[in-house]
Amino acid sequence: MTRRRAAAVALVLPLTICFAFGLIAGRLDATVLNPDFVNQQARDLQLTQRLFDDGTRRVVRDILDHPEKVPSNLRGVALPTDQNAEDRITALLQSFLPPALIERETEQAIEQILPWLAGKEDHFAINVSLHDGLANTFGHPTAGQPSMFERTWQDLGMGQRVVLNIAKTYDDDPANAGKPIPGAPPGIRTVTAAIQLRGESAGAWFDQQWFGFVDQAVPYLAGDTQTMDAGISFVAFPFLADPFAKALHLPPEQMTRDGWRLTDTDLKKQLGNASNPSLSRADNTVALFTPKGGTITDADVLARYDGQRAKNAAAGQPVDGPTIGQMRTVFSTLRLLGVYGAPLLCLALVAGIAFLTGSTWPTRLAWGSAALLVAAAIGLVGTTTLVGAAASSPLDAWVARERVRPEGRLPNELRIAVAEQASEVVGEQADRASLYAGAWLIVAVGGLAGGLVWDRRERARGYGG
16 A cells, blocks of 8 residues: 555544534534524423423422522512412512513523524624513503502512511611610510501501502603602601611612602612622613613623622632633534534545545545545444434433432423433434435445546546547
C-alpha cells in the first residue's frame, strides 16, 4: 500500500466521526433546539392543561405547608392550611393564570429563548400581558358584585386572621415590649388584647380597607388610569398602624398621620429599588398588567442569573454550573460545528481521500464514494443498533422507574407521560438519523457504481484506441 493510500485509509476514521457527529447535531438542532418541535411536544403532552389542573394545586399546597417560602413582607397574611383553603386558593390562582394565558406565554418564551440559547439570535424580548388574569381575579363582574379575590378572602375569614397574626407577631417581638397602644383602653398592654376587646370588628374593618385599596390600585395597574392614590386608614384602629408597617415592611415615607398611602410614584420608586432586574424597570413592570403588556429581555435574565450567583458567592454558598453565557457558547459552537462544520469537513475529507487514492476522475469518484460508503454504513449501524443499546434501554428503564415512583412534586401521571414521550422521541429521531444515513449510503453506492462503470468505460476506450 502506498503512502498516499495509507493516508487515505487513515482519513476514513475522522470522516466517520464527522459523519456521525453531523447526524447527531442535525437531530438536536431539529428537536431540542427547535422551538416548533418543543412546542409541539408540549401540546402533545397537554402540558399546559396538566400543569393547570394539578400543578397549580401542588404549588398552593407547597406554599401552605411551607410558609417560609412566602416573601417576608407577606408572611403576616397567615393563610389557613385546610382542604377548603387549598381549594379556594387554587381556584383563585387558576383564575389569574388561565390555561390559554399560560400556553400563549410559554410558547412565546420558547420561540424567543431557544434560538437565543442556540446562538441563532443575539437578543430576545418576550412580551407578557397579565391583564386578562388581573381582570378575572380582581375585577368586578358587574358594579357592586364582589370580585373573585374578595369572595375568596372573605370565605377564608382572612380579615380577622391577618389582623390577629400581625398583632401577635408584633407583641412577640421584645423590641415592642412596653410600647404604648394608641387608642386602646387603659390597662391594655398588647395589640392582641386590644383587638380581642373589639371582637370581630377589626377583621371587618380590614376587609373594607383592603378591598378599597385593591379597587384603587387595579385600574392603575390595568392601564385604565394614569395615576394611583391608594391607602389604608388606621383612624378606627390606631394601634394597628405600627404593627402593619413593621409586618409589611412599609417605608416610613408612605406612613401618614392617618394611615398608609401608596401612590404610583411610591410604587415605581419601590420597583426601581427591587433586586430583581426584571422588576426594577418600573414602567415596564406596571405595563405587565395592561393589555399591551411589558417585556422580559435577555438582559433581565442575565442580570437576574448573574446577580443570584454573586449573592450565593457572597453568602459563602457554592456556585456550581456554567454561566448562561458559557452555555450559549457551548450550544452555539456545537450547533455550528455539527450543522455546518461537520458536513463541510466530511466533504473535504471525501475529496482528500479521492485525490489521495485516485489518479483519474472516475477512480477518484469511486474511492471517494467508497469512503463515504464506509462512513454511512457505520452511521447506519450506529443509529439502528448502538442507539438502541445506549439510549433506548436506559429510557425504558426510566419509564419503568417512573411508573413505580412515589408521588412527588410533579404529578406521577405527568412524569410517566414525559418519560414515555422522551423514549418515543429518541426512537423516532434515531429512525430519522438512520434514514439520513441510509440515504447517504445509497448516494455512496451510486457514486461507487458510477465511478467503477466510468472507469471501465475509460479503460475500454483506452484499449480500443
